[in-house]
Amino acid sequence: MLALSPAFEAYADLGYTRLVPVIPPDAGISEGSSLFKRLGTRQDARGKVPGIKGRDGKWFSFDWVPYEHDEADLHRWAAMGAGVGIKTGQGLYAIDADTMDEHCAAIIRDAVAALAPDAPIRVGRFPKALYLVRVTEDVPYTKLEFGPPDENGNRERVELLGDRRFFVAEGVHPKTKKPYSWPREITPFDQLPVLDPADLSELFNQLRAALPEAQKLDTEGDGGPINQESLAGDLKAVRQAVAAIPNTSTHFPSREHYRDMGYAIKAALPDEPYEALEIFNDWCDRWAEGSNDPDVVASDWRRMKPPYRRGASWLYQLAEQHGDFNPATAHFTPIEQKPLDPFDQQAADERAAEPEHPPITATPFGLIDPTTIPKREWLYGNHYIRKFVSATVAPSGVGKSSLTIVEALAMASGKPLLGEDIINGPHRVWLWNGEDPMDELQRRVSAAMIHYGITHEDINGRLFVDTGREKEIVLAAETRDGATILKPVASALTETLLQNKIDAVIVDPFVSTHRVSENDNGAIDIVTKEWARIADNCRCSVELVHHVRKLNGEETTVEHSRGAVSLLATSRSARAISRMTKREAEDLGLENMLGRLFRFSDGKNNLALPASGGTQWMKLASVGLGNGEGEGLDRMVSGDSVGVVEIFGGLDGVRDGEAGQLLGGGDLDRLVAAVGEAQRLGANRQSYRAGDMWVGRYIARALELDVEDKGDRARIKRAINKLIAGGYAKEVSRNDAHRTKRLYIELTATSECADNVSEMEAFG
Known part of the structure; x- marks a missing residue:
């Protein structure tokens, strides 16, 4: 949004040359004025009324409709602290959705977007919104009222603002006390989307058909222009009247009020322009507190153009x-002068009380017996912990939802289904899924219970499951005031967590719980910290499941989480889930399981020591629900199959029936002997591309594997890695016969290996 201090000039630079100052919401209004009589002590109308500040610091209105500002006005208005108003008409029109009904506001938004998708949007009090467009020719003010009337008989409405109207472009909203904002930035005037009258007519006809209880379109709600002829008067009477009006700062405290006098004289004598200017000059010469520059007066007079609002009668x-x-x-008899403000000048309104903030103080740290500090309350492994937020990030379709379902069942049943300890369990767990329908959640949870043999008695009412399709949780939204926590939602969420004594709540996915920009660090920080406050207040663990951005072949890490990094900053434990890659599957001989294996690792854990190994492999097992047609096997085969997460083991545990237990029992002797033979013959190159010189060919013969088979070749490579990891072999770099550096696999000089080599050589 444009900065407040240079705002008038900034809007003028964008081509919006018909600007007016707007009275701030907390301004004091002149008592006894027409503006004061209209507003009284109501604060909510301030912030929406054009006006200027007098020398006594009080605000009053002026004749803004015909007013044309100059550069000095812009500086002066900015110095007053006035809001920025922009007059509509002369090509600029505003579609004002004046409704607090979000559904109706969305109907209007979508209808405008269909005509002008790039129209700038100004928001003051969400969901109300105003859309800016240009129109090829003049169209009348239009109003469409809809919805049931309130207690005062008023309805919601959408208006087309044109001539003799204005809107607040920048300032403070009187109700929210927050600045107006432009969710879609205002563009230069000449870049606004252009519509024709037929487009606007069709738009309002569509809205009338779509909005509830819409009334007949009203195109005369602005009262129409003032009849300029009615402002005219008699030359002699006007001259005498102006002569009777004093020109002092008490009665004309500002430049705008001095111009109002000129407007009225010009409107009163449209057929006597020279006489009108003479009368105005005479009045200006009577300025009691100095002199007016004749050139300035002449310049101001030339810029005073119709339509006028005041004339002879005024x-x-x-x-x-x-x-x-x-x-x-035209007879005038003076009476004793009395101070009277014709333009709303005197007496103040009390400023709105500033909200009081609690004092911010620093707290000295006292001596504490560390043995009295409560232990951290872990619930599940080193990831779920009371009073903190944790996060899981993963691409779509990997298995993160299936993983959290099994973890929820583990905590609710107290059984370590995935090998993690359930600490002080079982626990009460709430699984909230913002994407899937309830029947899909029932399939997934039931499949996991079948797979692990979990009964309803095992969870004993400790598992809660809900879908966002039926019970939405929107904790924050983007309003005209920026990202805002929806306090009623936060309160209701806190209440249900406390009532049901929830120990852990799993939110899947995080994005379904807010309506703010994922890329806005400040907005995401507000949302995640609200979740942290809820976790703290309810003494529960909050798990936020989040998607990752496009990876382009990279392995998933927590830093790949989509959008702003504030989620990770707030989380005290974060983990990333990655699919097994095709290359990993080939190296491990697990091509037939590609797509079913994934791993997760701790990407950030501020509170726990790193887990041994840091990586776990999981598998999606297929579980039939038996909910098909027919009986027995037919019912099972024709029913749904659901993926359920189970442990597959770490890299050391990846096995295949054909490969056997590599390095176990006789395999170790055969492998050592095979490498020793290759080494003796000089055919112990490390690379498969070495052909017959590759050490793996000797291992293949020892284990009865086929080096041309990808799966067998992966097992051979794994066997070599195992020998090196176990200290039985090592990689050595040396020159080959052509003096080119190559890598070779050689046995280590351990006594065990030496014995094996001796036996192998004796056997050979």
Whole structure:
């Protein structure tokens, strides 16, 4: 949004040259003025009314409709602290959705977007919104009211603002006390989307058909333009009236009020322009507190253009306030002068009380017996912990939802289904899924219970399952005031967590619980910290499941989480889930399981020591629900199959029936002997590309494997790695016969290996 101090100039630079100052919401209004009578002590109308500040610091209105500002006005208005108003008409029009009904606001938004998808959007009090467009020719003010009337008989409405209207472009909203915002930034005037009158007519006809209880379109709600002829008066009467009106700062405290006098004189004498200017000059010469520059007066006079709002009758009224004036005879009898403000000047309104903030103080750290500090309350392994937020990030379709379902069952049943300890369990767990329907959640949870043999008695009412399709949780939303926590939702969420004594709540996915930009660090920080407050207040663990951005072949890490990094900053434990890659499957001889294996690792854990190994492999096992047609096997075969997560083991545990237990029992002797033979013959190159010189060919013969088979070749490579990891072999770099550096696999000089080599050589 544009900065407040240079705002007037900034909007003028964008081509919005018809600007007006707007009275701030907390401004004091002149008592006894027409503006004060109209507003009274109501604060909510301030912030929406054009006006200026007098020398006494009080605000009052002025004749803004015909007013044309100059550069000095822009600087002066900015110095006053006025909000920025932009007059509509002359090509600029605003579609104002004046409704607090979010559904109706969305209907209007979508209809406008269909016509002008790039129209700038101004928001003051969400979901109300205003959309800016240009129109090829003048169209009348249009109003469409809809919905049931309130207690005062008023309805929601959408308006087309044109001539003799304005909108607040920048300032403070009187109700929210927050700045107006532009969720879609205002563009230069000449870049606004252009519509024709037929487009707007069709738009309002569509809205009338779509909005509930819509009324007949009203195109006369602005009262129409003032009849300019009605403002005219008699030259003699006007001259006498102006002569009776004092020109002092008490009665004309600002430049705008001085111009109002000129507008009225010009409107009163449209057919006598020279006489009108003479009368205005005479009045200006009577300025009681100095002199007016004739060139400035002449310049201002040239810029005073119709339509006018005040004329002869207004001048007569001012004259009557200072004596006995008869317009018919142009006779004026002065009376004792009394201070009277014709433009809303005097007496103040009390400023709105500033909200009080609690004092911020620093707390000295006292001596504490560390043995009295409560232990951290882990619930499940080193990931779920009371009073903290944890996070799981993964690409779509990997198995993160299946993983959290099994973890929820483990905590609710107290059984270590995935090998993790359930600490002080069993626990009460709430699984909230924002994407899937309830029947799909029932399939997934039931399949996991079948697979692990979990009964309803095992969970004993400790598992809670809900879907966002039926019970939505939107904790924060983007409003015209920026990202805002929806306190009623936060309160209701806290209440249900406390009532049900929830120990852990799993939120899948995190994005379903807010309506703010994922890329806005400040907005995401607000949301995640609200989740942390809820975790703290309810003494529960909050697990946020989140998607990752496009990886382009990279392995998933927590840093790949989609959008802003604030989620990870707030989380005290974060883990990433990755699919097994095709290359990993080939190296491990597990091509037939590609797509069913994934791993997760701790990417960040501020509170626990790193887990041994740091990586676990999981498998999606297929579980039939037996909910098909027919009986027995037919019912099972024709029913749904659901993936359920189970432990597959770490890299050391990846096995295949054909490969056997590599390095176990006789395998070790055969492998050592095979490498020793290759080494003796000089055919112990490390690379498969070495052909017959590759050490793996000797291992293949020892284990009866086929080096041309990808799966067998992967097992051979794994066997070599196992020998090196176990200290039985090593990689050595040396020159070959052509003096080119190559890698070779050689046995280590351990006594065990030496014995094996000796036996092998003796046997050979």
